[in-house]
Amino acid sequence: MLAHEMMITNVHKVKENETVRSVIEKFIKYRISGLPVVNDRNEVIAYVSDGDILRYIGKHEDRIVDNFYYTFVIKGDQEEFEEREKRLLDLNVKEIAKKKVIKVSWDDEIEVIAALLGKKQIKKVPVERNGVLVGIISRGDVIRNSFKALL
Numbered sequence: 001m002l003a004h005e006m007m008i009t010n011v012h013k014v015k016e017n018e019t020v021r022s023v024i025e026k027f028i029k030y031r032i033s034g035l036p037v038v039n040d041r042n043e044v045i046a047y048v049s050d051g052d053i054l055r056y057i058g059k060h061e062d063r064i065v066d067n068f069y070y071t072f073v074i075k076g077d078q079e080e081f082e083e084r085e086k087r088l089l090d091l092n093v094k095e096i097a098k099k100k101v102i103k104v105s106w107d108d109e110i111e112v113i114a115a116l117l118g119k120k121q122i123k124k125v126p127v128e129r130n131g132v133l134v135g136i137i138s139r140g141d142v143i144r145n146s147f148k149a150l151l
Contacts, residue, residue, distance in 0.1 A: 003113060004106040006145040007127045007135030013038050014093055016045055021089040023048055036126045037097050042133050044126045046097035056096050057084045103128050104137065114142045 014023050014035045023035060027050065037046035088096075102120055104113055106129040117125060117139050127135035 001110040001145055002106070003104050003108045003110075003127050003137060004129075004135065006110065006141050007106070007137045008141065009135050011036065011126075011133060011136045013133065014048065015039075016092075016094055018093050019089065020048075020053065020091045020093055020096060023093055024053070024089070034124055036101070036133055036136070037093055038133055043131055044101050044103060044128065044133050046094055046099050047101045047126070048093055048097035049123075052096045052098065053088065056088050056091075101126065105129070106134055110142060110145060113137055114146070117142060 012026055012030050012032060012035055014026065014037050016037055016039050026035060027033065034047060034049035036044045037048055039045050102116065102122060103126045104116065106127050113125065117123075124136055124138045126133055127137055
């Protein structure tokens with residue numbers, strides 16, 4: 001099975017000039033946890049997830065010690081947390097979104113997509129055709145399409 005045979009074509013996305021407020025509104029409205037960020041040509045230029053938002057509002061410091069990556073939580077008062085939340089809403093989505101986006105081609109095979117989602121530990125992957133966003137595939141889509149003939 002190929003990507004275009006199982007992808008969701010009604011992709012919720014956010015434009016590169018939108019704010020994080022718009023992203024959170026879409027997360028709530030569509031009950032999703034991530035969105036591709038696209039330019040005016042519908043090319044995926046970034047990806048924003050609930051994890052990106054949590055990293056911003058959670059006060060932390062990242063360190064690398066002996067080739068291991070650690071996150072240290074720094075205690076702060078509630079007022080600081082609420083201030084970070086307020087600042088976040090008006091930020092441009094590109095300020096917190098991941099710029100290196102893992103994508104698949106519309107004619108990639110299901111085995112390739114399954115391996116990619118598992119190896120990279122991601123929930124969803126945008127699908128492109130000729131450099132343009134045409135769909136999205138989640139872990140659930142792969143599982144459902146892999147086993148539906150066997151059940």
